[in-house]
Amino acid sequence: MALADDRRHQMFPVLDAAQIATARRFASGPPRTCVAGEVLFDVGDCDAPVWLVLEGAIHVVRRDGLGHEKPITTQGAGQFTGEVSQLAGRASLAAGHAAECGCTAVPIDAAHLRALVVGAAELGEIVMRALILRRVGLIEGDAAGSVLVGLPGDAHLTALQSFLTRNGYPNTLFDADSDEGREIVERLGIQPGDLPLMICPNGTVLKRPGNAEAATCLGMTPELDPDALHDVAIVGAGPAGLAAAVYAASEGLSVIVLDQRAIGGQAGASARIENYLGFPTGISGQALAGRAYNQALKFGAELAIPLEVATLACGGDPDTGSRPAPHALHLTSGEVVRARTVVIASGARYRRPDIENLSLFEGGGVSYWASPVEARLCEGEEVALIGGGNSAGQAVVFLAPKVKTLHLVVRGAGLEASMSRYLIDRIKALPNVVLHTRTELVTLEGDAERGLVGATYRDRDSGDTHHCDLRHVFLFVGADPNTGWLTDCIALDHAGFVTTGVDGAGPGRSTSLQTDRPGVFAIGDVRAGSVKRVAAAVGEGAAVVSQIHQYLAAADEAARSDTREKATA
Secondary structure, eight states: OHHHHHHHHHHSOOOOHHHHHHHHTTOSSOOEEEOTTOEEEOTTOTTOOEEEEEEEEEEEEEEBTTOOEEEEEEEETTOBOOOTHHHHTOOOSEEEEEEEEEEEEEEEOHHHHHHHHHHSHHHHHHHHHHHHHHHHHHHHSSSOBEEEEEOTTOHHHHHHHHHHHHTTOOEEEEETTSHHHHHHHHHHTOOGGGOSEEEOTTSOEEESOOHHHHHHHHTOSOOOOTTOEEEEEEEOOSHHHHHHHHHHHHTTOOEEEEOSSOTTTTGGGOSOBOSSTTOTTOBOHHHHHHHHHHHHHHTTOEEETTOOEEEEEOOOSOSBTTBOOOEEEEETTSOEEEEEEEEEOOOEEEOOOOOTTHHHHBTTTEESSOOHHHHHHTTTSEEEEEOOSHHHHHHHHHHGGGSSEEEEEOSSSOSTTTSOHHHHHHHHTOTTEEEEOSEEEEEEEEETTTEEEEEEEEETTTOOEEEEEOSEEEEOOOEEEOOGGGTTSSOBOTTSOBOOOOSOOOTTOOOTTBOSSTTEEEOGGGBTTOOOSHHHHHHHHHHHHHHHHHHHHHHHHHHHHHHHHHHHO
16 A cells, blocks of 8 residues: 555554553453464454454455455554444454464454543544554555446446445446456356446445445445434434534434435535635545544444435424433335434535436436546546536536536626635636636437537527537536425425524523424534535534533433422322
8 A cells, every 4th residue: 555655654553562551451352362374354344343463463455356465564563453444343344364473462342442542542543543544545555445347437337436435435447348347247247237347345246236235235334223212313424414423422422323325415525625724725525524434433423324314203292201202214224213313414415407308417427526536537528517606616626627628607797706716716727717607508418328428508698509519517506405305394494494493492502403393403504594614514513412412401301300290299
């Protein structure tokens, strides 16, 4: 791994005697002695512990779905195995076996590992940094993770690769028309209609898998306890939802976060966010989301991805005494998640223009985000980007250096009313960006066989139209709230955003983020009147935890009071 050349001492630190003694206090079992070649953990093993080596050594290797194996490192006395997956008990991305001299090592399972990184601050910092850097190294390296085989530009393949990449899972792509790709397809006896293929690290072959099937094969999705009652269930793993998870879990609340796609939400697809406090040189949305995800894991939040919520059944009348009935989240998988409070952080999605054949090209010429996956597909070509907000501006700055010409199409008279000045100035300095104001996209041209081949635009003032040959259009045109799953349970405004703010909260109490249903809160872009900025979403994610504490404390006190009244009756 290239990263190991520069930061090996941080990726694979050697603990001193005092640090080893501290780490052993968090062991989840007695030391295990292994003979040469004995396997301690394998690729795909769920709940594989971190192993702290006391004597001897462990050879750690990475392996891809085709069985290609490469060494990562040999860890000796005072070193420990594992990467971020071990914090959550997810499937291991690496394998380890005892070296020729054998080994003696102590296991530290997920729960004890989280206790270590929180309870032993200095040692926890060393361990967390190492686990994170190792995952980054696996993503950057080869012979690790899933193997994807398909045709470049195929919408299904693009969506699958984007899903894996945004969730931080390494993957290698083979063009099905290349020599290597054809060899894989022929060896497996795959028909063209079965593409794209996903070959999981354990060798399982999936044909045209969806996100849920891919996640199950990778061991991403946790097994939900049907009897569990969480303090907080958060729907949406964007900046708002992740912030709420970090603050709630760090304050001792039991937290589960559900998202149907990936961490980061819309912000996760931003190539570079430059106006977020504390990052003067900017940070990508995926990197920001990844850091928040690791923080949430560190404090014990359970992140369940990709799981989609079908409906929210709000708790109604009290079931026993004054204690409110729990809320229930019914998932599309048929499972049910129960929680005392629910935080709606499902965000918003870019609006779909009313263009007749739009769905034909979605994911295969028309994209609603601009990630490195899409950038590779349109490199050196002429593209169009529709929209004038900050997300559109960030996408323009990211894409322009990679394409021949970028046509920026906006309905308004300019960018000043909707975009930050630093982005406007940067776009003006890009020589291959052509700004089309008072213009709108009206038709897309092409078919299922050729894909997108062109677009037609209309001048909003004169009505004149003009045609442009291109194969890639990026849409960043406003946003619609993701509230369809709320049915009639929660009050929405005329545009479908969740309304919040309840009168009569009482002295010293705030319910500004609570909906009309007690115990159900809304934060981030999905909330009516919210400021559509990453910093604002993170702030609401932190603020909502205080209001959750107030709600739970009041509910518990009411239940105790009801119990006392019954006891004295």
